[in-house]
Amino acid sequence: MKTARLLVVDDEDDLTELLVMRLNRHGYSTDSAVSAEEALPLLNKYYYDVVIYDIRLPGMDGIELLKRTKMIQPETEVLMLTGHGTVETAIEAMKNGAFDYLAKPYNLSELEITIQKALENKLLKDKNDSMKTIIRQQNDFQIIGQNLKFRELLELTERISDNDLPVLIEGESGTGKELFAKALHYWSSRAEEPFVAVNSGAIPEQLLESELFGHVRGAFTGAVQDKKGLVEAANGGTLFLDELGEMPLMLQVKLLRFLETGEFRKVGDVRERKVSVRVVAATNRDMQKEVEEGRFREDLYYRLNVISLAIPPLRDRPDDIPVLIRHFLQKAKQPGIKIGDSALHALQSYSFPGNVRELHHLIERGLILSRGPVIEEKDLMLPTRSDGRPGLVDGKIATLEEMEKEHIGKTLALMNWNKMKAAEALGISVRNLYRKIEQYALHE
Known part of the structure; x- marks a missing residue:
């Protein structure tokens, strides 16, 4: 089996020397440098499996060294050490491709465990490279677009795909949010594990907790046997929470706890269960407004919105x-x-x-x-306007609300006011459609 090669870059000489000795005793081949400028020639000369960078370095800082590393050796896993930066700095490192970060002073045993996880992740990615190519070519998974900003968004999606931080995908109905969620899954090392989608707007509110977390026999009337929830079904893979803004407040509390601990209880059960899932959420609502108006928990919003992708209309x-x-x-x-x-x-x-x-x-x-x-x-x-041109009202560009009102009205008429069919055609939940009908005072 190949000996893993590591690189440690930290300007604290004594700590670095101790770390290198310990890692070499554990069977790694470890190099060190005291600055980014000293590390770059090593990166151009040797191939590293895992590198460990202090964020604060003399001269070029650790974030810039991370970016340079990903240009030279994209497959190398990067761990960041921070004793000076903030959480925002660490998250910036994750957005730029870091595998994980540890705060100084760190525990050596904890660092070794994180290095091992990074090596395991890299092994999974190496095995998955050929499968990624095949998946990208599948017709049901093509993300089509040549627009410059759209391509930049796609590149960002690929860059963060192998990261386990939660992602919030924002965009109007019909923009392809689920395709981007699938991209995050299938371009990651979790690709061979389940991708499980939960549509919060399509499941009756009283059943949503059971669908999400499962239930045990006798938990409620009609629960004649134990049922595995979608969270458990996604173990090892990705849990996609679609129409996040439709989630009831009561369930938001339980989702927050699950995100913080990875643990959950089935409805009617006292036992804690633990799974490993990457959570991706999507919404077509203005979540800041939902938070301000008390319909969505602020702590859950920030927990899910660690990294956000905004899909352009x-x-x-x-x-x-x-x-x-x-x-x-x-x-x-x-x-x-x-x-x-x-x-x-x-x-x-x-x-x-x-x-x-x-x-x-x-x-x-x-x-x-x-x-x-x-x-x-x-x-x-x-759909045409009063002057026969699409997208206009009285010769002027229509507002989004005017366009939405007319589009929903015409869809309802086309479906003979069958709200299930109309909601499906519009790509929104029936609950959301009822709200729109009330908002725009639509009637048969």
């Missing part, structure tokens, strides 16, 4: 519309069908309240209604 990346259309035509096995110039122009001028999901539905409609090899503007049946 489709109207902010019209240059991606032609790329997405080609993808949808290929997926429909209709690559010979083209989109007409007027239809493309109309789509790029449209505000897309339903985002990518709505574009997909429009292309499906165009395929059905077109009478030749070209989808024309009339085939799309775009």
Whole structure:
């Protein structure tokens, strides 16, 4: 078995010498440096499995050295030591690819355990590299887009994928939040473990705790046998909490405790159970507003929002519309069908309240209604305003609320006011739809 090679960079000579001696006694091959400038030639000469950097170094600091390391040796796991920085500095290190951090003065045994975890993580990543390539090519997992900001977001997603910190994905309905959650899972070392999605808005409030944590026989009327919850089903993998803003306050307390300890109790049970999951949450709401108005716990919000990904709406990346259309035509096995110039122009001028999901539905409609090899503007049946142009009211650009109100109203009419079908088409929960109907005073 290959001896793991380590590098320690710290300007405290006595502590570094002691650490190097101890690590070598444990079978590692360990080098050391007192500054980033001294470490960089070593990084260019040798391959390291794990490196350990003090955040505060003379000259170039540990954060910059971390960034340089990831450019030179992307696969190397980085541990950060901080006795001077704040939690924010440590989180910045994690965002830039650090595996973990320890506060000084650290316990040597704890550091050795963290090094071993980093080595195990690296081994899993090495085994998973070939599988990542295959997964990225699967049709049900393609994230399509060439827009510069969108690509930068995708690169950030990949950079933080192998990190166990919670991630909050924010974006409007239909932007592809679940795709990004899957990316975080399948591009990580947890890829071979379960990806379990929980839609807080689709499960009745009284059943949500049982669905999430499970229950034991006799816990309530109808609980005739023990049931494993989705948290337990996700053990080893990723738990995706979709429509986070729909979660009842009572359950938010239990979720917070689970996030802090990894422990939970089934409904009706007294025993604590422990699992290892990476939690990713998604919402289409303004969570700061939800917190301010008392509908969401502030402590839970900050616990989940360690790293956030903000998915841009489709109207902010019209240059991606032609790329997405080609993808949808290929997926429909209709690559010979083209989109007409007027239809493309109309789509790029449209505000897309339903985002990518709505574009997909429009292309499906165009395929059905077109009478030749070209989808024309009339085939799309775009929602129109009073002057016949999409996205306008009385010749002026419509507000998002105006667009949302009309879009929801037309969807309800199209579904004959079947709220289950309308909510599904809109990509929101039935509870959320009822709130929108009340907010906009919509009626049959």
